[in-house]
Amino acid sequence: MVENLTLVIYSFFASLGFGIVFRIEKNNLCFAGIGGALTRCVYLILLNITDKTLIYSLFTAMFTALYAECMAVWKKVPSTIFLYPSIIPLVPGNLLYNTVVNFILQDATKMLYNARECAVRLAGISVGFVLISTFTYHRRVYFLGKNFVGHLFQKKNSK
Secondary structure: HHHHHHHHHHHHHHHHHHHHHHHHHHHHHHHHHHHHHHHHHHHHHHHOOOOOHHHHHHHHHHHHHHHHHHOOOOOOOOHHHHHHOHHHHHHHHHHHHHHHHHOOOHHHHHHHHHHHHHHHHHHHHHHHHHHHHHHHHHHHHHHHHHHHHHHHHOOOOOO
């Protein structure tokens, strides 16, 4: 329990640090850190529920993307301001590192295992993002009217 709480706190500060690197405004910076902490919480909860890498990475990424979209609507800023820092706890850096190390050490079995796990986790993250962004796009089209798409491609009259 203490280890999980420590991971959540570290995730908050890691996301906060990436928010500083991405030059997020001060009034949105704390929410980017909270997004990272919430992402780690959802990740840990789903990790206890299932051992399927694709499932827990997919649903955690969906939660993170939904959090970013909701915060973007509330704060009236692009969702990427919250999405990029919030996803940092889910990035499989250890798997990438171990894949390269095992490649250098010429341990093909461990290298292929780590590469497969990394690919599955990244696939889950990608699909989760696509599902939520598609859902929110179609929600915007529905609530803004059918002419929303035509409005995007409408040519401006220049005089």
